[in-house]
Amino acid sequence: MSTPKPRPHIDTISQGFWDAAREGRLTVQRCDDCAHQHYPGTPVCPNCLSDKQSWAPVSGRGTLLSWVRFHRAYWDGFRDELPYNVILVGLEEGPLMLSNLIGAEPEALKIGDPLQVSFEAMDEATTLPKFRPA
Amino acid sequence: MSDFRKLKDRIAVVGVGNTSYGNFPHTDDYGLGAEAFRRAIADCGLDKNKVDGLGVCRLPYYARMGEILGLAPRWTVQFPPHGRMSAMAIIEAAAALEAGLCDYAALIYANIGRSRRVNYGGEESPGVWDPFGFTSPGAAHALMFQRHRALYGTTTRQLAEVSVAFRHHAGLNPDAVMKQPITIDDHEAARPITEPLRLLDYCLINDGAVCLILTTKERARDLKQQPVLISGFGAREAYRQSSIANFDLNFWYDEVRDVAAQTYGMAGVGPQDVDALMCYDNFSPTVLFSLEGLGFCGQGESGSFVEGGTLRLGGKLPTNTDGGHLSCSYMQGWALNVEAVRQIRGQCGERQVKDAEVVQFVAATPCSRSIIYTPG
Numbered sequence: 006m007s008t009p010k011p012r013p014h015i016d017t018i019s020q021g022f023w024d025a026a027r028e029g030r031l032t033v034q035r036c037d038d039c040a041h042q043h044y045p046g047t048p049v050c051p052n053c054l055s056d057k058q059s060w061a062p063v064s065g066r067g068t069l070l071s072w073v074r075f076h077r078a079y080w081d082g083f084r085d086e087l088p089y090n091v092i093l094v095g096l097e098e099g100p101l102m103l104s105n106l107i108g109a110e111p112e113a114l115k116i117g118d119p120l121q122v123s124f125e126a127m128d129e130a131t132t133l134p135k136f137r138p139a
Numbered sequence: 140m141s142d143f144r145k146l147k148d149r150i151a152v153v154g155v156g157n158t159s160y161g162n163f164p165h166t167d168d169y170g171l172g173a174e175a176f177r178r179a180i181a182d183c184g185l186d187k188n189k190v191d192g193l194g195v196c197r198l199p200y201y202a203r204m205g206e207i208l209g210l211a212p213r214w215t216v217q218f219p220p221h222g223r224m225s226a227m228a229i230i231e232a233a234a235a236l237e238a239g240l241c242d243y244a245a246l247i248y249a250n251i252g253r254s255r256r257v258n259y260g261g262e263e264s265p266g267v268w269d270p271f272g273f274t275s276p277g278a279a280h281a282l283m284f285q286r287h288r289a290l291y292g293t294t295t296r297q298l299a300e301v302s303v304a305f306r307h308h309a310g311l312n313p314d315a316v317m318k319q320p321i322t323i324d325d326h327e328a329a330r331p332i333t334e335p336l337r338l339l340d341y342c343l344i345n346d347g348a349v350c351l352i353l354t355t356k357e358r359a360r361d362l363k364q365q366p367v368l369i370s371g372f373g374a375r376e377a378y379r380q381s382s383i384a385n386f387d388l389n390f391w392y393d394e395v396r397d398v399a400a401q402t403y404g405m406a407g408v409g410p411q412d413v414d415a416l417m418c419y420d421n422f423s424p425t426v427l428f429s430l431e432g433l434g435f436c437g438q439g440e441s442g443s444f445v446e447g448g449t450l451r452l453g454g455k456l457p458t459n460t461d462g463g464h465l466s467c468s469y470m471q472g473w474a475l476n477v478e479a480v481r482q483i484r485g486q487c488g489e490r491q492v493k494d495a496e497v498v499q500f501v502a503a504t505p506c507s508r509s510i511i512y513t514p515g
Contacts, residue, residue: 079274
C-alpha cells in the first residue's frame with residue numbers, strides 16, 4: 006500500500022504551533038505562570054503543572070546536536086528523497102527539535118554549528134520549520 | 140523504614156525455559172508462551188498448579204494466557220510490549236514474592252513480530268516528528284551514536300566490535316538465529332539503514348518466547364535446579380526527552396550510573412567482580428553506552444574499551460554469550476536474563492564462562508535497569 010508523506014498530527018494543543026509555522030514564526034510552548042519553555046506541547050506545564058500555557062515566538066536560532074541519514078523509506082512518500090537527512094537541533098531557548106537540514110548536507114557541518122530556521126510549505130495547510138546553516 | 144536492598148539474596152530464579160527462535164507462522168503468541176512455560180516448569184520440577192503469580196509481556200491478554208495454562212493466580216501483572224520491560228518485570232516479581240503477594244511467580248514473554256512483519260517505524264508508530272521523516276528506535280540510536288562519534292571520536296570500526304563478538308557467541312549457541320561469523324570489514328560493508336548505523340548494528344526480528352519462574356530462597360531449595368539468586372538491582376527512568384522515543388542526549392549516562400550505584404551497592408560487588416555481562420542490545424551503540432554508565436570504562440572511552448575482543452568469550456568482559464539481540468534472538472532482554480541464569484548454573488556448553496559467579500544484566504533505556512545474579 007502506498008503511503009504519502011505523513012502530515013503533522015494537529016490537536017487542540019499543537020494547533021497553535023502549526024498556525025504560527027504557517028505564518029513563518031517558530032514557537033515553543035511557554036508556561037504563563039512560571040515561564041518554562043518546552044516542545045512538543047503538553048496539557049500542563051512539566052515544571053509547575055499550570056494549565057495556562059501559550060505558544061511563544063523564539064529566535065529561530067539553534068545548534069546542530071546530531072543527525073541521521075535515512076536509507077530506508079518507512080513511508081513511500083519519502084522514497085524519492087532517500088537517503089535524506091534528519092537533524093537534531095538544540096534551540097537557543099533550550100528545547101530540542103527534530104527537523105531537516107536544507108541548503109547544505111550535514112556531512113559538511115560539525116556538531117555544534119549554528120543553524121537558523123527556514124520555513125518550507127508542504128501545501129496551503131502545512132508549513133514545516135526546517136533549518137539551514139546560519 | 141523499608142529499603143529495597145533488604146531483597147538482596149532473598150529471591151531466586153528457579154526455572155527457565157525458551158522456545159526455538161525463528162519464523163513460526165503456524166502458531167501464535169500464546170502457543171509460544173505456553174511452550175516456554177512448559178519448558179520452565181519442566182526445568183524446575185514445580186507442580187504448575189502451584190504457580191500463583193503471573194506476569195506477561197508482549198502477550199495480548201493475561202487472562203487468556205492464564206486460561207491456556209490452567210492457572211488461577213492471586214497476583215497478575217501485564218507489561219507493555221516494550222524492550223525495556225524484562226528486568227522491570229523481574230524486579231516487580233521479586234518485590235511481590237517478598238511481600239507474600241504470591242509464592243511462585245511465572246513471567247512469560249512472547250514475540251511473534253517476525254511472522255507479523257513488524258517494522259518498528261512509520262505508520263505502525265505515529266509520532267510528532269513524522270512530517271520530517273523521523274521514525275523508529277534505530278534512528279534514535281543512530282542520532283545518539285553520531286553524537287558519541289563527534290564528542291569522543293568513537294568509530295564505526297569500534298562499534299563493529301560489539302556485533303562481531305556477539306555473532307561469535309551465537310555460533311556457539313544452538314538456539315541462535317544468526318550463526319555465520321562476521322568480521323569488522325563485513326560490518327563496515329553492510330548496507331546503511333539509518334546512517335551511521337548499518338544492518339549489522341540492528342537487532343534481529345524473530346518469533347519466540349521465554350519464561351522465568353521465581354520464588355523465595357527458602358522455597359527454591361525444594362526444587363530441581365541450583366537456585367540463582369537476585370543479589371542486586373537498580374532502577375532509574377529518564378522521561379525528559381520521551382517525545383523522541385528511545386533517545387537521550389547524554390546516552391542515559393547519569394541514569395545508568397545511578398542504576399550501577401544501586402545495583403553494585405546492594406550486591407556488594409563492583410564492575411571488577413563481574414564474570415559475564417548480559418547487555419540489552421536492541422542496537423549496538425546501546426552496549427557502548429551501558430559499559431560507560433556501569434563504570435567498566437569512563438564516559439567516552441567505550442570505543443577503545445571494546446577494541447581487540449574485550450566482549451568475546453575469553454576476553455576481559457564476556458558479554459551476551461548467547462549472541463544477544465543482534466545475533467541470537469530478539470527476546471527483548473528476557474533471553475539475556477535466562478542466559479545469565481544458565482551461566483551461573485554452568486549449563487552453557489561451549490559458550491560457558493568458566494566459574495561464572497557474578498553475572499550482571501543491564502538495559503540502558505528510558506527505564507534503565509540492572510540485576511546481579513549469583514549462585515544460591
